Amino acid sequence: MSxxxxxxxxxxxxxxxxxxxxxxxxxxxxxIDTRIDAFLAGGTPVNGARIAARAWTDPGFAGRLSVDANTxxxxxxxxxxxxxxxxRLKVVANGPDEHGVDQHHVVVCTLCSCYPIALLGPSPSWYxxxxxxxxxxxxxxxxxxxxxxxxPAATSLTVWDASAESxxxxxxxxxxGTGGLTEEELAGLVTRNGLIGTAAV
Amino acid sequence: xxxxxxPGDRVRTRAADPxxxxxxxxxxxxxxxxxxxxxxxxxxxxxxxxxxxxxxxxVHHVRFAAADLFGAGDHAVVVELWExxxxxxx
Numbered sequence: 188m189s190x191x192x193x194x195x196x197x198x199x200x201x202x203x204x205x206x207x208x209x210x211x212x213x214x215x216x217x218x219i220d221t222r223i224d225a226f227l228a229g230g231t232p233v234n235g236a237r238i239a240a241r242a243w244t245d246p247g248f249a250g251r252l253s254v255d256a257n258t259x260x261x262x263x264x265x266x267x268x269x270x271x272x273x274x275r276l277k278v279v280a281n282g283p284d285e286h287g288v289d290q291h292h293v294v295v296c297t298l299c300s301c302y303p304i305a306l307l308g309p310s311p312s313w314y315x316x317x318x319x320x321x322x323x324x325x326x327x328x329x330x331x332x333x334x335x336x337x338x339p340a341a342t343s344l345t346v347w348d349a350s351a352e353s354x355x356x357x358x359x360x361x362x363x364g365t366g367g368l369t370e371e372e373l374a375g376l377v378t379r380n381g382l383i384g385t386a387a388v
Numbered sequence: 389x390x391x392x393x394x395p396g397d398r399v400r401t402r403a404a405d406p407x408x409x410x411x412x413x414x415x416x417x418x419x420x421x422x423x424x425x426x427x428x429x430x431x432x433x434x435x436x437x438x439x440x441x442x443x444x445x446x447v448h449h450v451r452f453a454a455a456d457l458f459g460a461g462d463h464a465v466v467v468e469l470w471e472x473x474x475x476x477x478x
Contacts, residue, residue: 275428297413324415324465325458344463350411351447351468352430
């Protein structure tokens with residue numbers, strides 16, 4: 188498995204299989220592109236940012252999100268059901284836990300590149316790279332430092348590795364001094380990397 | 389089918405390197421961790437890759453201390469694992 192195989196042997200094999208399926212009438216011409224377009228439609232980090240901003244401003248929503256994210260995000264008109272089956276969404280929140288210990292979460296898929304496309308859009312190339320996938324599970328503090336995020340030693344750090352059908356989203360820690368902002372203004376602060384856990388917001 | 393494991397249970401992952409496809413990452417083989425929560429139920433990918441149509445089996449989020457996986461690190465790694473990959477830890 189590799190991060191980028193646009194011109195590789197496997198890419199040629201995939202095109203060959205696609206052509207065979209079309210020639211035998213099992214697949215309509217352009218059907219794969221149509222399905223990919225449908226899957227990507229509406230997928231943007233703006234969706235994830237809206238979830239984070241709502242979680243910051245509505246503790247009830249934050250609680251429902253942590254228990255059953257698939258149901259909770261429907262309150263915002265969002266869904267994980269855009270693909271062949273509804274994917275399970277697990278949302279984890281940065282910030283102090285019930286004991287006051289600061290928590291930080293970061294997301295990876297070490298086996299391939301599972302990613303919540305409906306909430307974040309297509310994944311960045313580094314997310315699919317072997318370097319990120321192999322290193323972040325072993326040395327997350329070092330990798331986050333390269334992203335410009337230096338975590339305090341006292342912060343408890345958890346890496347979430349997708350290997351089945353779940354997708355993960357991180358709610359970043361709400362920045363200090365944002366008490367006067369509206370939910371929409373707060374959503375504007377949230378970055379894609381913040382929702383993966385490789386940036387502070 | 390009732391789950392074999394519940395949150396808080398200590399489990400050990402299979403150590404064997406299977407033929408063909410698996411979703412048990414190599415770095416998490418033969419390791420002891422703690423079940424965090426159920427992560428749904430899905431057909432076992434290993435059997436699906438061999439062309440089977442298996443029933444859905446429970447999947448769990450299992451939390452490992454990095455030191456137990458890599459011999460170093462103060463963080464934790466949570467991996468989604470089918471319960472087929474797990475046995476009770478002693």
